[in-house]
Every structure is written in C-alpha cells, then in structure tokens.
Amino acid sequence: MxxxxxxxxxxxxxxxxxxxxxxxxxxxxxxxxxxxxxxxxxxxxxxxxxxxxxxxxxxxxxxxxxxxxxxxxxxxxxxxxxxxxTDELAGTLNIGTSTTIAAYWLPHLLEGFKRRYPRVVPRVVVGNSQLTEDRVAARDLDIGLIEIVSDQNSIERRSAARDELMVICSTDHPLARFERLTAADLVGHPFINRDTGNAIRQLAEEFFAAAGIQMSEIPLCAELGSLATVKHLAAEGMGFAIASRAAIQRDVREGRLMGIPLEPRMFTPLEVIIPRDKFRSRLITTFADFACEEFARMAQEVDKAD
Incomplete structure (x- = not known):
C-alpha cells in the first residue's frame, strides 16, 4: 500500500x-x-x-x-x-532462521502453516543465529527462529523446545566406537567447526572450555556455514563435527553418519524471537504461537524416534 x-x-x-x-x-x-x-x-x-x-x-x-x-x-x-x-490471515511474513532450523524444522513448520493459512506468503532468509537475531532486533525481519538465548532488550523471546547436540563422524572413524564422548576423547581429532555467529559453534566452544580444553588443542579441519557441507565432510571421514540430533537423524538411520551423544549431555535451545517494539499483527502473533507449538511437537517426535 x-x-x-x-x-x-x-x-x-x-x-x-x-x-x-x-x-x-x-x-x-x-x-x-x-x-x-x-x-x-x-x-x-x-x-x-x-x-x-x-x-x-x-x-x-x-x-x-x-x-x-x-x-x-x-x-x-x-x-x-x-x-x-476478513477473518483470514494473509500477507507477507518475513522470517529469519538459523541454518540448522532451516535444514530440518522449517520445512515441516511452513508446510503446516501454509495448509492452515494458504494466503500467507512466507519470505525466508537463512543465516546463522547471531545474524538472524541482529536482523530481528533491527526490525528487518518480522520473526526469527534461532538456537541461542537472546538477551537483547529490543527482542521478545519464547523458548519453544530444545534439541540434543551430538558428535557426528563417518561410520569407520575412530570415534564411532564410543557410546558417549567427553571433551577429552575429542582432543587430537580434526574438528569440522561452524561459522562465527553460529549457535552450535558457541555451544561447542563452551563444552570444551568447561572441560578445561583450549580450542587450540583441537585440530581444525574447516569452518563452515553450510550444514549440508559439514555432514558431507564428516561422512567422508575428514573429521568430526557437532550437530543437532534432529538434523542428523535421517543420515544416521540410513547409515551415512554415526551420531554419538556428548558427556555431559548438551542441548541447543529452539527460540522464537520477535521485535519487542514492532507493531504486532495477528499474522506475526499467530505464526509465533504456531512455531512454538510445532517445535514442541516435533521435538517430542524426535525423542520418540530414538
């Protein structure tokens, strides 16, 4: 208009x-x-x-x-x-999402929402969690789906669910024989890390720091923004990576990757964020509510599948 x-x-x-x-x-x-x-x-x-x-x-x-x-x-x-x-939701919805959420959670989320509200046009921008958070705070996006807990005053956050983090590697990798992996077990093995600003990179660094291990003690294989590339290099035996359980479930089931839990266990949050001072349309509120419900439902399905 x-x-x-x-x-x-x-x-x-x-x-x-x-x-x-x-x-x-x-x-x-x-x-x-x-x-x-x-x-x-x-x-x-x-x-x-x-x-x-x-x-x-x-x-x-x-x-x-x-x-x-x-x-x-x-x-x-x-x-x-x-x-x-008109009592019918319509219009464009600008959504930002992390790469992991885009890879697994988002397709199911958008399918369910489009079936319910066919006149809504989702416009999705994929980036790491920090970039998405910053764009929501700047009001460039209506809503964000991220894996970090936002503490920005300009953002309203809703904790929807959580997803467990796991080590992924090829089926013949030396780490594949472990039932659980501590930070000490990973020392000396090439690490496929995520890009700066990625939530899983931040959590991985916290995991090693909590065990008193410097990142310099972990040989770096690559730093990647693409989850698909991370999984491909891991499956080809180039090193290990840390990824969310939901994002690797199919690869593990089909035998392309091994997924081993961390010890102690670590989880990544699934957060729905909205600009605090932005006009709140019924479309934005409805999608935020729907996303929280679907994240919780899908997280339960992932738990049941294991």
Whole structure:
C-alpha cells in the first residue's frame, strides 16, 4: 500500500548500501537506484550523498526518512487491520532462521502453516543465529527462529523446545566406537567447526572450555556455514563435527553418519524471537504461537524416534 519509492529509500538509508537494500528487498541494484532517482526527482532535491563507497543522508533525506518510517509503519498496521477484519490471515511474513532450523524444522513448520493459512506468503532468509537475531532486533525481519538465548532488550523471546547436540563422524572413524564422548576423547581429532555467529559453534566452544580444553588443542579441519557441507565432510571421514540430533537423524538411520551423544549431555535451545517494539499483527502473533507449538511437537517426535 505504501509508496514503493519510500520503501526502497527506507531500506537504502537503513542498510547504508544500495546492494544490501536490494538483497533485503529482493530487487536488483539498478531497480533500487531507479526508485531512489524517482523519489529525488519527485522532491526535486538530493536525498543521499554518495561518495568514497559510503552513503549518507542529506538534511532533506533525514526529514524524508523520519516521515517514511511513520508512513510505512501506519501502512503495515492498516494492511494488518483490514486483513484481520476478513477473518483470514494473509500477507507477507518475513522470517529469519538459523541454518540448522532451516535444514530440518522449517520445512515441516511452513508446510503446516501454509495448509492452515494458504494466503500467507512466507519470505525466508537463512543465516546463522547471531545474524538472524541482529536482523530481528533491527526490525528487518518480522520473526526469527534461532538456537541461542537472546538477551537483547529490543527482542521478545519464547523458548519453544530444545534439541540434543551430538558428535557426528563417518561410520569407520575412530570415534564411532564410543557410546558417549567427553571433551577429552575429542582432543587430537580434526574438528569440522561452524561459522562465527553460529549457535552450535558457541555451544561447542563452551563444552570444551568447561572441560578445561583450549580450542587450540583441537585440530581444525574447516569452518563452515553450510550444514549440508559439514555432514558431507564428516561422512567422508575428514573429521568430526557437532550437530543437532534432529538434523542428523535421517543420515544416521540410513547409515551415512554415526551420531554419538556428548558427556555431559548438551542441548541447543529452539527460540522464537520477535521485535519487542514492532507493531504486532495477528499474522506475526499467530505464526509465533504456531512455531512454538510445532517445535514442541516435533521435538517430542524426535525423542520418540530414538
């Protein structure tokens, strides 16, 4: 409903980059540039200063940004209120999710929600938990599904369930013979770690630290943001990794990987997060409630399957 030019200008001002704004809006960079040019021609003044690879707002740009935020907020609220009067949920829902949740939990979650609310269009961005948390806090996303406990004041969090962490390795790896693995058992074996900001990386480092083991004592095989690549390297015998039980269940069942519990046991939380001060539409609230219920239900199914 709101002027598309204002939406694009708001994104560029917020991200400080035409490229990042284009990625956020699912547009091409030339299309973003065209919308900004149209808006500047409409006001007959320059709104952005572009120089030395940086973008800054002119005084006119500051004024337009202040009004754009109010207009876009009211437009979103209007769309939501009218939709609620029809008693049928509809519209776009911007969701951020960690890579592990995207790999296992999200497909079932979206399938169930789409069957119940077919007019809702989920728009999903996959990244690590820290990146997703930051984007929800910045109000770039309506809702986030992450594996870390958020302590940001600008975020409302709901603890939905938890998933056990396990060591994964090939079936002929020396670690495969263990029924449980302590931090000391893992010393000397090449480790396939996750990328910075990944919740499982953080928990793995805490696991070793609690046992008095420095990460320098664990030979590093690779640092990866892709769960699929982590599992592939582990299955090929390149090293061990730590992953959530739900994400490896099928691989273990089909004999591609071994999954061994940690000692002491460790769990990753499944958290649903929402911007605290963002207008809360019925769509956002309904999806958050549904996600919490489904996470809890699926976690029980994972427990029963073992």
């Amino acid at each position: 709101a002027d598309r030019r204002l939406q694009v200008f708001h994104a560029v001002a917020k991200h400080g980059s035409f490229t990042r704004a284009a990625e956020h809006l699912f547009m091409t960079q030339p299309a973003v540039t065209f919308q900004i040019k149209q808006l500047e021609e409409h006001f007959d003044t320059r709104l952005l200063d572009r120089g030395h690879g940086k973008i800054s707002l002119t005084p006119a740009g500051e004024l337009v940004l202040a009004y754009a935020e109010r207009i876009l907020g009211l437009s979103e609220e209007l769309e939501s209120r009218v939709s609620e009067l």
